[in-house]
Amino acid sequence: MRYLCALVLLLVLAMVGMPNPGSSAGAVTDTRQATDPAAAQSLLDGIASPFVPNLGQWNHRARFVHRSGPMTVFLEDRGWVLDLVEQGGNPGTSPDQQHLAPKADAARTSTQSTPEGLTDGQWTGIRAAYEAGRHKVTKVDGVYQARNPGQGWLTRFEDGGFAVKPDSGDWTWGLELQSYGFAGEEQEVGTPSEAQANGGRMSHRWDALLEEWFLNDTRGLEHGYTVHQRPAREANDTASPLAFTLAVRGGLSPQITGDQRGVRFVDSNGGTALTYTGLTVFDADGKDVPARFERRGDLLRLLVEEASARYPLTIDPIVQQAYLKASNTDAGDKFGYSVSISGDTVVVGAPGEDSNATGVNGDQRNNSASFSGAAYVFVRSAGTWSQQAYLKASNTDADDEFGQSVSISGDTVVVGANGEDSNAKGVNGDQSNNSARDAGAAYVFVRSAGTWAQQAYLKASNTDLFDTFGWSVSISGVTVVVGAWDEDSNARGVNGDQSNNSAPVSGAAYVFVRSAGTWTQQAYLKASNTDIGDYFGWSVSISGDTVVVGALSEDSNAKGVNGDQSNNSALSAGAAYVFVRSAGTWTQLAYLKASNTDADDTFGQSVSISGDTVVVGAYAEASKATGVNGDQRNNSASYAGAAYVFHIQRCLASSTSVGTGCIASGTPPSLLADPPVHGNWSRLLVGSLLPNTAGVILLGIPHNGIPLSTT
Secondary structure, three states, rough: OOEEEEEEEOOOOOOOOOOOOOOOEEEOOOOOOOOOOHHHHHHHHHHHOOOOOOOOOOOOEEEEEEEEEEEEEEEEOOOOOEEEEEEOOOOOOOOOOOOEOOOOOOOOOOOOOOOOOOOOHHHHHHHHHHHHHHHHOEEEOOEEEEOOOOOOOEEEEEEEEEEEEEEOOOEEEEEEEEEEOOOOEEEEEOOOEEEEEEEOOOOOOOOOOOOEEEEOOOEEEEEEEEEEEOOOOOOOOOOEEEEEEEEEEEEEEEOOOOOOOOOOEEEOOOEEEEEEEEEEEEEOOOOOOOOEEEEEEEEEEEOOOOOOOOOOEEEEEEEEEOOOOOOOOOOOOOOOOOOOOOOOEEEEEOOOOOOOOEOOOOOOOOOOOOOOEEEEEEHHHHHHHHEEEEEOOOOOOOOOOOOEEEEEEEEEEEEEEOOOOOOOOHHHOOOOOOOOOOEEEEEEEEEEOOOEEEEEOOOOOOOOOOOOOOOOEEEEOOOEEEEOOOOOOOOOOOOOOOOOOOOOOOOOEEEEEOOOEEEEEEEOOOOOOOOOOOOOOEEEEEOOOOEEEEEOOOOOOOOOOOOOOOOOOOOOOOEEEEEEEEOOOOEEEEEEOOOOOOOOEEEEEEEEEEEEEEEEEEOOOOOOOOOOOOOEEEEEEEEOOOEEEOOOOOOOOOOOEEEEEEEOOOOOOOHHHHOOOOEEEEEEEEEOOOOOOOOOEEEEOOOOOOOOOOO
């Protein structure tokens, strides 16, 4: 029988910041000119790189900004330059691993900020290509190795195994395959017959049956085995497990967890440095297959009971750095119901926690306030996690469910308590009057020198019974958005009339901002097609000046972006809404629907945004498609679920959106006609890329029928 068996692990170690551009050396700037599209294309064809975009300056009309796969984009020069700079200071960096950095100029932006003239989405694409380049596996002094700057480690692949050395911490850890197969027929692997590196991927072919592979990227180091054909087994053996025997490299010792589905790697003092947990094995039908770890002397064995499984099998343990539990673990606390991370700090919500403590680090022992809820803050230092704070509401009460939602940005945490009952309105109102059952609240905590304190008590501007304000929360910098899916007003858009409660469970979201330590409400957000039972505010997310709000029970049958909102023939299909802020004023930018809208799909159950990229979840979507962009039409897999990714295209303030492009103020109307074709330039859009110049062009080259994404 032929089958595929994949053993996958993901290493998640300490995060470190980006390399300092100031420490880089060897700047290389391309100053060749491109006076027309054909000349620009010729230049590009001569300098394209498969991993790192070549960013240079042309002193005339066109400049290469990003090349990724089939698409090439040019932007008019705005006076800023992005250089190719050799990355220095990291072992194993080859000349083709480049660091993107602006020239040393006070007017330039850092690599973490979007340079002037680029959208967040364009810069994200450039950074993604850059990250792929600096995670490349290279051969140094005869040994393959890979830096992982984001995770803060160096991995070396040698002598048939690998070893990870973190930048901080005094331990080394790795694994080395010794043998694999069934009892009595286990094959010792010896030395790989072939080793290959391709970008961030490293592979060892052990024999005709077994390949071991690694993928180094921003997530960490993914490690797997592929068994191309079932190994031999003794004729009378039908029950022995498929076994992988591994030697542990470095000074950490393995300890098997009680359920035999995880391994703790401990140092000489007994402290846990890494955990290897979450062992899950499933077969071709998606059924769980029993598997366990065992220790045999200094060796680690992974055993899969595969007798009744249908191949291929996937074996998927995950290496993690910490297993977090509450400092007052108790039954029914629901620790982990909500989580959020920012840098080296994690916040975890437990809306079922029962203590009557208030504020920060209070008495956790008195469980007289059932379902009052709590949140816990953990921090990482030198690769070790520890609890930093135990957060409770300033007005703890039974059934408030503090911790239903949590979010963190830097040194600020916001915690939602959708069952809180006070009738207060706005910021820091009277918490003592519990006459508005389940109105909800949110609480803001800030950290200073490692100490947490509550900074604000947030309530809706139209607090009412059962509004569930705080069901969802999100924070970015000094802006918080809070969802209240059970709010009832019939208002539409931004800052409408909150007083008419004729649309029960239509939902709302509220935006708060901080200035000089003081919080105020900035906006009251409603859907552009507010309707009864839409659950607008069930999910919220914010990134910079953009908010996304999910309404999982919205009913229109529209598809895609900004479709017809008026036909409510697809009950609970769901929708999401994008709002943007300019000079303190919020407006709705987009109305998002699934590309395969259908009743009861709950599109908008979850939302998230980063820069110009939005993702929306629809857990009840029913197609049986797999992977990316599969067939959406076959609804034979009930509650299979789906996620949808959208890209926000923006025009500059001096431009006007026209179709999929932007036009500059004062652009001659004739330029809006179908553009001429210049050689292989099959599309021309007009843009405003120079602040005081009209008619500047944005040129794009779609290849193989792929349209140009424009901004």
